[in-house]
Amino acid sequence: MKQKDKFKETGNTRRTAKFRWLLASLCVWLLCAWVAQQPVPAKKAPAKAHTAAPVRRTTTTKKSVKAKAAAVVATETAPMDATALNAQGVVVDEATGLALGENMILVKGQCTVCHSSKLILQSHFDREKWVERIRWMQRTQKLWDLGETEKPILDYLVKNYGPIKTPFDGRRLPLETPKWHTR
């Protein structure tokens, strides 16, 4: 008698428990499926977690797990703007071709207002020369005072568009500047 009751009770408990487990498993499965559907973030994208939802979703899945998913996905987020691979196989900003990196957005935002980014892409200057270009633009082309953004912009330009570091392929190095004298 006791045993029968016990079995009956256990059976009921087991059935309910089974359903709970099934439901939980289904939820986890849905969660995993949703996560798997998310686009793979770009290789060089900064691994910053932010709460903004990533763009370019190809599918949306069950809404019930969306909130949880957003928190999980925050750790593998793509950058805000679209990226692409340039001819050299480097990942760059899709719209401008500018090298990804810290402060790229400052350059994109201010420098391409007037001229194409192609002007930057074809340049290979040291810092002194970049400063000279900026001053010339400010003097003659109505470029505004860059204020606090000038240093990070220069840092970016020198890092990504500095003098070419390929081996010297000429056949004679130039003469070194001498000490001028009159003897």
Added chain:
Amino acid sequence: MKTNQSDASLFNRRGFLKTSSLATLTSLLGIPIAFADRLPKHYLPLVFRLDDPTNPMATKNKNMVVLNDKPWNVETPAYLLDDDVTPADKMFIRNNGQIPASIDLANWKLTINGESVKAPKTYTLAELKAKFKPYTYQLVVECGGNGRAGYFPKTAGNQWTEGGVSCAEWTGVRLKDILADVGITDTAVYIGYYGQDLHLSGDPNQPVISRGVPIAKALEDETLVAWAMNGQDIPLVHGYPLRLVIGGWPASVSGKWLHTIAIRNKVHDGAKMTGKSYRVPIHPVVPGVDPPDSDFKIIESMPVKSVITFPQTGLETPMGKPLALRGHAWAGDRVVKELYVSIDFGETWQKADLKTPKNRLAWQQWSAEVNFPIQGYYEVWARATDDKGVSQPMVMPQWNPEGYLNNACHRIAVKVV
């Protein structure tokens, strides 16, 4: 020349500073020498070489360029090479090891031995001077790496510009006369010298450099076993009391502090004779490519070269006045036939007045006068052509992994104001 007190007594038999020496040094310093237990064998700390007589800079022109001070490698800027005969204070210094700390002049000997002598023989300095007729020649002694600084990609080694060269007047006896006296067999192929210089590590058993030349070059009239330079004792740094002087070949064949010459029945294989030392690739290489040892050949005659010794680069000269130029030219075993200068980067060349050498293997003086069309920046380039029609290149010549033989034409900067 005073002999120097040997500091050998400071070291024990195994080469380490004796405990008593260390105690003395420590008390002199006032503080312990940290890492004293790690001092290399035969090494005397620099601070105690206060009046180091092996410091060659004391008697050098103060504008010489020190490329290295251990070992000593010092270059002469082109404008200091202006003398027809290079004086001691403007002679470049090239060492692979340490200058000997002490010279036992009274007991100095020259031994001739090797597989291809009839019998080994030894001479004192007095015997050499008495037995053989002395000769005096002006001889070009140029470092094989002269010009190395102009190579790209950069190579290892002292970055000589154009001042690793000298032409002093050397007095001694002909090696051929000594060898005739000793007697050599017809198996003789090469000579190899041995000198008293000390290895950088201080180990007296470690050879520094021992090079040589084929027997034909050794037997030339101008190959000297010399004891005097410009009429005086050879300065210690340049090989006192006796050295080989073999003009027109890399200076490393002119062994200093000479005590032995071996007559070999094969190509000499002493220190710095093998591997890639003083060798260039047999087959020309793309710049930056370093082939295996077996692909290298020994440098023999140096190539044609010249230097502008006046004016010094950087001259500002007034418009309308002709500019006088002068310098020297040489071509290893050959003679320089023509010297040209250009003020327009090689578009046009003007022939210079070129003198004949004082004797075979001396350098040749040249002079020219140029006029500039308008104020501005110019370069004066000088280019020599030897008696086989071979000229200096205007660009970097055949690159080689050790950076030897850069004989590209010398360039100076001039501003016409």
